[in-house]
């Protein structure tokens with residue numbers, strides 16, 4: 001048993017080598033200044049594992065405030081950005097505006113953007129390309145709905161969504177993929193570590209074949225969908241899970257233990 005555990009740990013170290021664990025907190029449309037101050041309070045208190053990259057996705061109106069008040073070991077992300085520098089796009093935010101206030105990350109293609117706001121694979125891919133070309137780092141979300149999973153189409157869907165991005169970009173070094181099965185988002189139904197690992201592994205194999213082995217080895221793939229302090233350690237111990245994108249629990253002090261899941 002001890003030998004098997006050591007062998008698994010060695011395999012995990014080998015397969016994740018060079019991929020820094022990255023945990024995102026997606027606040028979605030939540031937060032008041034008072035609540036944000038509480039969140040920043042527990043992030044400052046941490047302690048946050050220095051080997052984990054932490055990025056919080058903040059509503060646009062609070063980006064500047066959070067950027068000015070977040071601890072130095074926490075990066076700040078927008079939850080959306082448009083594919084143009086400036087112009088007549090009422091209600092949108094440009095990657096250049098984000099850079100202007102010192103925000104270096106953006107979350108794109110979240111399933112809520114896809115489903116509620118009708119964003120297509122192509123639009124998301126264009127936004128990813130435009131954000132990257134303007135110096136942002138991108139968390140690009142992919143994932144299947146329950147109907148698609150029940151129809152056995154999980155892989156087909158995530159491959160299609162990733163292909164759309166691959167059609168628009170060449171350099172993946174500033175991209176983190178977030179696999180978020182839609183049926184697990186905000187439902188309390190987490191994918192089991194095995195279910196998540198299975199999709200992450202086949203996605204990495206698909207990337208190796210269709211993009212390149214180098215990208216497959218280097219690109220970080222987060223899991224998202226009802227991640228909590230209670231399930232993060234087991235999920236985070238899977239060889240192809242390189243971090244999390246956390247919704248509800250990122251608003252709570254348990255986010256600290258999610259960040260520290262790989263310690």
Ligand SMILES: O=C[C@H](O)COP(=O)(O)O
Nearest residue numbers: 026185186225226247248
């Ligand atoms: O971006 C985060 C995901 O939508 C997960 O949300 P959740 O942790 O509340 O299920």
